[in-house]
Every structure is written in C-alpha cells, then in structure tokens.
Amino acid sequence: MNWIGGVLNGLADVAKSLPGGEVILAAATEAELTALRVVREHLAALDATAEEGQPAAPLEQDQPPTSTSTSTSTLRTLIDKSMYTTPKESRAELHRALLLGLLPDEARILAALSDGSAYPVIHVAEPGHRASTTFSLQYASTVGRAAGVSLPHRTPLYLRRMLALGIVSIGPELPEMRDDYEILLTDASVNAALTAARNGFRSARIQRLTVRLTDVGKELWEAAQ
Template identity: 40%
Template sequence: MAYSYDPRALIGRAVGAARIGLDVYSWAEEQVVGAIRHGLDSIDPADALEEPAPDAVAEPAKPDPNSLNGKMTRLLDRALDQNTKGSRAELYHHLLDQLVADEARILGALSDGSSSPMVNVFTWLSPRVPGRAVLENASLIGRTANVALPQMVPQYVSHLLSLGLVEARPEDPELATEYEVLMAESSVLAAVKSASRGPLAAKVEKSTLTLSSLGASLWAATMQDDGL
C-alpha cells in the first residue's frame, strides 16, 4: 500500500501540538500565581509587623538564689544601691549576728579605752625555739566583764580577734600586778606545767588586749539610737 507524503499535514500537526503545550504552560502558570497570591492575601500586614509574643521569647534562666552565684549576684545588686552609711550598717549587723552575749560583755568592758593583760603559753622544741601553743589568749578581761562562762574567755578573745573587734598589743609594764594575778589563774598554771619539759620551763608570751578601731566604731554605733 502506498503512502503519500503531505508536508502541509505535518506542519498542521506540529502547530497543533505547540498550541496544546502553550495552553498547558499558561494553565500551570495561572495555578502557581494563584497559589502565591492566596498565600500573601492570608497574611495580615499588621501581624507581620508585630513582634513575637512575650511568652514566645525564651527568657534567660535566673540563678538559684541559694546558689553561690545567686548569693553573689544579690550582694552585687545590693551594693549598687548602698551608700557608705548603708554599707557600714550592714557590716555592723553582720558582726553583731556573730557574737554571743559574753563577747558583747567583753567589748563593753574594753569600750572605755582600757586594756587587759593577756598571755600565751608555749612548749619548747629547743632552748631557743618555742613549740606549740598550749594556751592562747588567756586574759583577765573575763573577770572585768563578769562573763557567764569564764572558762571560755580564751575562745571568746580568739573569736573577737578573728573578727577584728579587738587587738593584741605589746606587754604593758604598768599592768605588772594584773599580770601576776593572771599568771596565778588555775588554767594558766596548768598550761605552764603541761608545757614545761624538765629544765626547760614553758615559754610565756605577754601582751595586752584592747578594743580595735573597728570594735570602737561598732560599740559607738550600737550606743546610738540612729536606726542602724
């Protein structure tokens, strides 16, 4: 069977296929543009300009107030608002919170500017080298202050020294009689006996106990009714 070749028929079919392709492309383009337009129309311009809601923003974690960092943060924050008077009042309150009644009595007994004899008793490691302390900060201030626990005077004095409320000064020759009384105290005699080694007697270091400048300022502040 013979087939006739017709160029015009081929051209016609090609043109038809091209038209179908253009129609499909136009339809697809309309669908894409429509979808984009629909998405833009669904957005409220006012909402687009608003900032995220506060609850949507993650807040930084606050330090535990009982942790080391939390306590230091509170101290630093409080320091920003404090003046000299406020800082001094806070210091005085902190010092007073660490005292017992007998220690307050000792401060009161020294508040008039007086001093009290004090001794430390050491053993000897050699004729020229003192060893360990057998008794430290024994003083007659317990009698002067009429403390309730006289046997605790060395501990009271040690604590007050550590707080900087009292200070040890060199031996005062004018207190010679008081030193003799102190050396006759049973606790001092026992310490001297314990620290002696044969011919080597215990080493006794004498000093005087006085109120420090911090102790004096604290005492003066507590005697004023100024709200501190």
C-alpha cells in the same frame, strides 16, 4: 495512638451537647493537638532508643536549683545591691553582721573594753627556741572575769573569735600592768598550761601581751549606743 483519638472524639461529642459547646470544643481541639504532639514525640523517642538498645530519656521536668546556682544567685544579688547602697547603709550592714556574730559573753567583753582600756593576755609555750612555737595555751586574759562573762574559762576562745572578726587586737606587754600579769598567772587554766608545757627541768615560756579594741570595735560600740 488510635485509642487516644477515640477518647478525645468521645469527649468532643459530649462537649457539643453542652451549652457553649462549640467554644469549649475549639479550646479542646487546640489542647488535643498539643497533647498529641507531645505524646508522639515521646513515643518516637522510645522507638529510637529501643532500636539502639538504650533506655529512653524521661520527659523534661523542672529540676530543683543546685547549691551552685543558689550560691551564684545570692552573690549576684549582693553585688547588685552594693551598686545602690550608700556608705552609711554599708556601715550599718557591717555593724549588724558583726553584732550578729557575737556571743553574749563576747558582748560583755566588748563593753569592758569600750572605755579604751587594755587587759593583760598571756600565751604559754613549750621551752626552747624552735622554728615553730608549740603553745599549750593562748589568749588567757583577765578581761573575761572583769567583764563578768558566764564562762570565764572560755575567755581564750572568745578572744580568738573577736580577733577573727577584727573587733579586738593583741598588743605588746605593758610594764605598768605587772601586777595584773601576776594575778593572771595564778589562774587555774594558766597553771595547768604551765605544767603541761614544762619539759623536765626546763620551765614553760610565758609571753605577756595585751588586748584592746580596734578602731572597728570602737566604731561598733559607738554605733550600738
């Protein structure tokens, strides 16, 4: 500790010889006392831990925020924001989040369904009446091709995603769409699923359904116009 004091005393002599040195010296003295106090406390901690045979604790440093603290802060910000958000603003936020969650091909499907029309959907399942149904294909539909999507064979995936967002819903079979179901059954992916689900002489089971926009989907389309 003596060498630290010697260095600081030398700096004090230099400060006195400069213009305004007394002011500088007064500020430096306060800084000196603070620095000495921190160093003494740390050295005391080193001595104490050395006697106990334990490693010394490092000087306190700012720790980076953890993922938990960041998540908590984000949640708190959202809750605080909701207190001052109007219904109109909340609706706009919802629509924006839904649109950002859509892929370009899914936006095409949204447009194709926007007039209120329904399209055929087919599930292909293995034969039998088990407690749990095993599907070889779900959500096959002609809506993808009708919408002009870039990846028609990914229509089942698009419909799954749009279902999860609450934009479309699956309804019962419509008898008047008989021809549409027959066209869908000629699709290559549906034929492959029928072959995969077949069990010997027992043919695969076919579930005929429909897809259309939900109220949220209609609201989203109208808001985007």
